[in-house]
Amino acid sequence: MFGYEFLTRDKNGILEIEGCNSLDLLKEYGSPLYVMNESDIINRCTQIRENHIEKHGGFAVYASKAFSNKAMYRLIKSQGLGIDVVSGGEMYTAKSVDFPMENVVFHGNNKSPQEIEMAIEYGVGRVIIDNFYDVENVIRISNEKKKKTGVMVRVAPGVEGDTHDFIKTGHEDSKFGFSLNDGSLEKAVEMLLKAEYVNFRGIHAHVGSQLLENEVFKKEVSVLAKLYRKLTDMFNIEINEINLGGGFGIFYTESDTRLDVSYFTDLMNSEVDREFKENGLKRPMIIIEPGRWVVGEAGVTLYTVGAIKNIEGVRKYISVDGGMTDNPRPPLYGAEYLAVAIENADREEENVTVAGKCCESGDILINKISLPERKSGDHIGILSTGAYNYSMSSNYNRLPKPAVVMVKEGTSRLIVKRETYEDIIRNDI
Ligand SMILES: Cc1ncc(COP(=O)(O)O)c(C=O)c1O
Missing domain, CATH: 2.40.37.10 (Lyase, Ornithine Decarboxylase; Chain A, domain 1)
Structure with a gap:
């Protein structure tokens, strides 16, 4: 049917x-x-494991905002994927089923200090730094707790997905992430690199949701590879991870195409191979964050x-x-x-x-x-x-x-x- x-x-x-x-x-x-x-969800997790984790040595976190409850976190845990959470409530639910917190990515454009404290206490693997409020809170709270916190920094890559305005996120005028054009990103990375209890793991971008064309990921990788070159030179560092976000589209009506995950992940992986090589950089590990496509x-x-x-x-x-x-x-x-x-x-x-x-x-x-x-x-x-x-x-x-x-x-x-x-x-x- x-x-x-x-x-x-x-x-x-x-x-x-x-x-x-x-x-x-x-x-x-x-x-x-x-x-x-459940069988469909398991089948999709298997596809992600085979096509991205096993084939390319990447990692995948399920964007749990798409469908979040204890049973779903248990299922994702059993499938060997991580999760993306965007609030204390999602984090708490994950913790309540003993989700491995090192495989949790914590997002949000307005995380409260209490939520950041919770993430650090729980041992969340990657806090995504969205703005200077996050920079200050993460540095302060991880110092207070003397607990090393893994972070990635979110950028608005200026790349637009062809989707509804409300689910576009990667364009310049977005509430999410640092701009690439005003020096704020470089300043944030500098502050994080200097902090004793922060482990800077890489850059994150998410260009939009319900994307039915993979072309936009090509543009995203191109922008980020140049950015990695710039940060590598500026701070004399090696960056080991890149998070390309989610947004893989699904079939809702007959005007949509039903797409395999490899349609997105093969292109992402080959583009990262190519662009990073061209920029004289080591290939970072790619994290993806599909939500809608999984469920x-x-x-x-x-x-x-x-x-x-x-x-x-x-x-x-x-x-x-x-x-x-x-x-x-x-x-x-x-x-x-x-x-x-x-x-x-x-x-x-x-x-x-x-x-x-x-x-x-x-x-x-x-x-x-x-x-x-x-x-x-x-x-x-x-x-x-x-x-x-x-x-x-x-x-x-x-x-x-x-x-x-x-x-x-x-x-x-x-x-x-x-x-x-x-x-x-x-x-x-
Ligand atoms: C940062 C981030 N990652 C992943 C997703 C998941 O998007 P999707 O469910 O379209 O895959 C979203 C959605 O809003 C997001 O903001």
């Missing part, structure tokens, strides 16, 4: 996800429901259709029991998704708008899609919802967050419980 090999139909025409009957999942765990295909296509959100409103000659709304609370991406960036009918898929198709239940006109999950006629009580599954859905979910309108289940070879297990109304008022005084 749309190239998702794990989506099939049983003999009654019911949608199966990795061999699990969707209606049975809804009966067991309730609606709406996030379903994550995005593995997710299907199951919903129950409730109210149906047909505005003759205008449009037909089918409303589901979730919405922008479990998937804010359509209102936030105009993200587009495909959906499928779970049952009664042989009914005649019609164009509909899939609306959420929140009290916002903008709470539309899919603006226009052709689906077999849906009646109240029927179900749909929205595809490729594994990344930035559960992790971006909210309790707007006091909607409890759905449960999350992992499915694997015909079996399912609950990994995040459905919230209750009691959970909703838990912190109210």
